[in-house]
Amino acid sequence: MLVLLERIREYFPILLQGAWLTILVTLGSLALSTVLGMVWAVMRVSGIRWLANIATTIVNLLRGIPIIVLLFFLYFVMPDFGLSLSAVQASILGLGIAYSAYQSENFRAGIEAVDHGQVEAARAMGMGWPLMMRRVVLPQAVKIVLPPYGNIMIMMLKDSSQASTITVAELALQGKLIATSTFQNATVFSMVAVMYLVMCVPLILFVRHLEKRNKT
Amino acid sequence: MIEIRGLQKFFGTHHVLKGVDASVAKGEVVCIIGPSGSGKSTILRCINGLESYSGGTIDIDGVHVDHQAPSIKKIRTEVAMVFQRFNLFPHRSVLENIIEGPVFVKGEPRAAAIDHAKELLASVGLAEKIDARPSQLSGGQQQRVAIARALVSRPPLILADEPTGNLDSVTSIEIMKLLPELQASGMTIVFVTHEPDIAAYAARKLLLKDGAVVSDLRQQPMLLEAS
Numbered sequence: 001m002l003v004l005l006e007r008i009r010e011y012f013p014i015l016l017q018g019a020w021l022t023i024l025v026t027l028g029s030l031a032l033s034t035v036l037g038m039v040w041a042v043m044r045v046s047g048i049r050w051l052a053n054i055a056t057t058i059v060n061l062l063r064g065i066p067i068i069v070l071l072f073f074l075y076f077v078m079p080d081f082g083l084s085l086s087a088v089q090a091s092i093l094g095l096g097i098a099y100s101a102y103q104s105e106n107f108r109a110g111i112e113a114v115d116h117g118q119v120e121a122a123r124a125m126g127m128g129w130p131l132m133m134r135r136v137v138l139p140q141a142v143k144i145v146l147p148p149y150g151n152i153m154i155m156m157l158k159d160s161s162q163a164s165t166i167t168v169a170e171l172a173l174q175g176k177l178i179a180t181s182t183f184q185n186a187t188v189f190s191m192v193a194v195m196y197l198v199m200c201v202p203l204i205l206f207v208r209h210l211e212k213r214n215k216t
Numbered sequence: 217m218i219e220i221r222g223l224q225k226f227f228g229t230h231h232v233l234k235g236v237d238a239s240v241a242k243g244e245v246v247c248i249i250g251p252s253g254s255g256k257s258t259i260l261r262c263i264n265g266l267e268s269y270s271g272g273t274i275d276i277d278g279v280h281v282d283h284q285a286p287s288i289k290k291i292r293t294e295v296a297m298v299f300q301r302f303n304l305f306p307h308r309s310v311l312e313n314i315i316e317g318p319v320f321v322k323g324e325p326r327a328a329a330i331d332h333a334k335e336l337l338a339s340v341g342l343a344e345k346i347d348a349r350p351s352q353l354s355g356g357q358q359q360r361v362a363i364a365r366a367l368v369s370r371p372p373l374i375l376a377d378e379p380t381g382n383l384d385s386v387t388s389i390e391i392m393k394l395l396p397e398l399q400a401s402g403m404t405i406v407f408v409t410h411e412p413d414i415a416a417y418a419a420r421k422l423l424l425k426d427g428a429v430v431s432d433l434r435q436q437p438m439l440l441e442a443s
Contacts, residue, residue, distance in 0.1 A: 117299060117303040118303060120299070120303060121297075121299065121303035121305070123292070124264055124266060124292055124296075124297035124299075125293070125316065125321055126289050126290075126293040126317065126321045126322075127320070127321055128289065131320060131321070135320055136305060139307050140305075140306070143307070
């Protein structure tokens, strides 16, 4: 038991460094995916056909490409076109772009779930489209999309481990490196699993809180 | 005030309005009555451009109504609409619902809009509900807020689509009692209903059947007679 505690004490600081990178990649890609997802969603509901078609094509394209391929493309292929990104930059960009497709579908569903009567009331008042979106539709859509948005956050946190494939020393990769050098697979990967769980639990509770609040 | 000539409307292949002709003078209270599906709500929605129309013309004070023309925004700020399902903004308080149009569409000073909104809320008997959310109000109270919201821009014309359609008979009468006051302030009111009891509050009744006006009756309005 003492040996186990000693190993945990030894590995924990290294894994913690990985956890910080996991959080950094998750937060960075979350911010990017939120902004891009909102842009695609607004384009799709704009009522302007060519804009909606462009957004639909982008979303379908992103949904059809595995995240890992996108990461490889950004990290290994883009330098051939003169754009060299660090591993962390490429992982934030790759995960952010990939997840923008799912964010977009979530936002679009939220916008379309707002009662059409609200849109009519806003138009009848003389509101133009941008003002109507800002003052009437989006504030109501946010309430609808928050629970699924929380779920996407959880998925992104776990999928950030894919950044390890392009050498980002996040939690999963740090665990693999320790396990490879010490052969303490059970201890190390149990610690990695617990640390992912610790990061996910607040998000799970947040989602549950939002779901309860929306039911009342 | 409103001139409708040969108004036609198709929904797909369904011919809803088949050449409606009607004129409404300034200050009139006009009711459009007819069975469900006769096209009465469609006329109202065409008047303020919520719906496009397939043929004919609509003019309000000489301005042609075209839902795609830039002029539609100005028309909508002068033609207020009251809906059957109230359509209040659930994420905003009663006061915020009322000042939304004047402050954010017309750019009026917030303080002046709040003062006017408070006066209107008092006039519809809801002064104490200023901070309530629409979900905390009864149907009748929500409709009174919707009427206050419609009045806050001092519109010369109010369109009401089945304003009592979601209310019980007692509350419906309370809502209709607001009509004479509005008319006295010079407003023109056009409302739609399928209930003859409610239509009795108007001075003029346009009977719509199968997409066309089949009679245009002038009558002594019930409430004015009573008062």
